[in-house]
Amino acid sequence: MIAQTHDEKLAAFLEKIDNGGKIEADDWMPDDYRTQLIKLISMHGMSEIMGALPEKEWVPKAPTLRRKLAIMAKVQDEMGHGQLLLRVAEDLMAPLGKTREDMLNDLFTGRLKFHNVFHMEAPTWADAGVIGWLVDGAAIITQTMSLDTSYAPYSRALHRICAEEKFHAQHGESIVLALAEGTEQQRRMLQDAVTRWWPALLMFFGPPEGGKISSNQQMNMRYKIRSQTNEELRQVFFDKYVPRIFHLGLTLPDPTIRYDEAAGQWIYQQPDWDEFKQIVSGHGPRSVQRLDLRKLSYQQAQWVRDALLNNTQQAI
Amino acid sequence: MNTDQKALQELLFQLADDDFILAYRGSEWLGLAPHIEEDVAFSSMSQDTMGHAVMFYEMLEELGAGTADDLAQLRKPQDFRNAVLVERPNGTGHYMEQPNYDWAYAVARTYLYELFKWVRLEALMSSSYQPLVQISRKMMTELRYHLMHWQTWTKHLAGGGQESRDRLQAAIAQVCQDIEGLFSFGPHADAIVAAGLIADASTLKARWLEKASDALAKNGLALPDAFPAPSHDGRAGEHTEQLADVLNTLSEVYRLDPAAAW
């Protein structure tokens, strides 16, 4: 075979993804495609792992035996998603000589970010319900968009993850419904949690583009890594959840929110996007505590990693 | 309640509480295990163990002892019949703040306890109480995987160099401080055995000793020569302060309103 130039390879690559073709880990890919994927998938993977922590706070305390079993299974799934995604990211990083250890170190130094929602406090059992119902609900919306991503290993992982996320949203909804139909105290707990999580849920989709799509997003769309904008996804979330929230007799901390028939979209109050930047850069209410938890468990397991390494070396 | 009924309930509380409290300790580890793969595996096993506890509490519920949730979450520490070994903390600190958890202790405790559980379930296969016979078989299929898992960890830690070997051996010694507590059926032991519910405790201990010594010997490890008398007899409702902490935490939400639907 005649050696192709970089431009020829790129042209073939683009033609392939434009025709709906999928890229595998060992296929040729442009460097910036690889970099974008690593960034996206390692952030998604770490968010799953860091996302286990707020709910984990409620695992030992879940109110009934049935809920105890269900939330343990749910949080275990999240760790499993993290594992699946880190493996996809590891394969992409391998040619660059990077490993999972590098990803963890990037997390600890703040270079690798995780979703804003997992920096927030979860002070009551109702928060565990709202996380399952609305945070997982929001995640389903962003992940569904990426199911058809051009990178096949990510697409496969997402198919598995999305199937489980649907159970998570049901699990969360079941907790929320029990509280909504419950006592005065339970309803109050639920309302407080919804009010508390609302701005974080809006932020989850990222800042609105206002017609100016960032070069980053443009690249991801060109490479068929994503297909919808932040604002489009947020609108899908509103479509699905605002009516349900009102149906339960709950209120939102945004008196202006309404569906504008003429514009065909929801009008709502923007959250504080400066605060969003603060949160994702590690200055959220629980950022330090959760990162410390992960760091501490990582440091404490150093001797275990050493022991496992000694085993493999002996085997060679 | 006649003697036989009392004996049956006492035994069921021992079975339920052992698994329930150990699964709680396992759930505290969630998110903190040495690596992500282990987090997933350990959590899955803790769910099995919690699931077994639920089955035992439900058997008690059928016998009219109260609802499974009330039994698990509203009894006082002195009403719990678990061995003290399972209530020992995972290390120092709280699961949300500064958890200094000891993985070697987790491996040693879970492995040695689950070997005991295997022996106990095996004995329950010939119980005079039919529901226990059926349930044991089901639980043993799951437990088989747990034992393989902990055997692998034992092998890796024993063969992972001096430090890890020392840590594991020290953890085994620590677990053995409490091990006698497992081999007690408590104040109703005679009635439990007389009713044919299970073989006597010394028989279980002999079987466990053989299994545990073999499992450790394969990896160049050993049990201590003698086990001290237990500091507290959990089967008689004697517990450490840690159990009160555990119960406060695990029932924190339920106690807000036990009559509410959660």
Ligand SMILES: [Fe+2]
């Ligand atoms: Fe997930």
Ligand SMILES: [Fe+2]
């Ligand atoms: Fe989820």
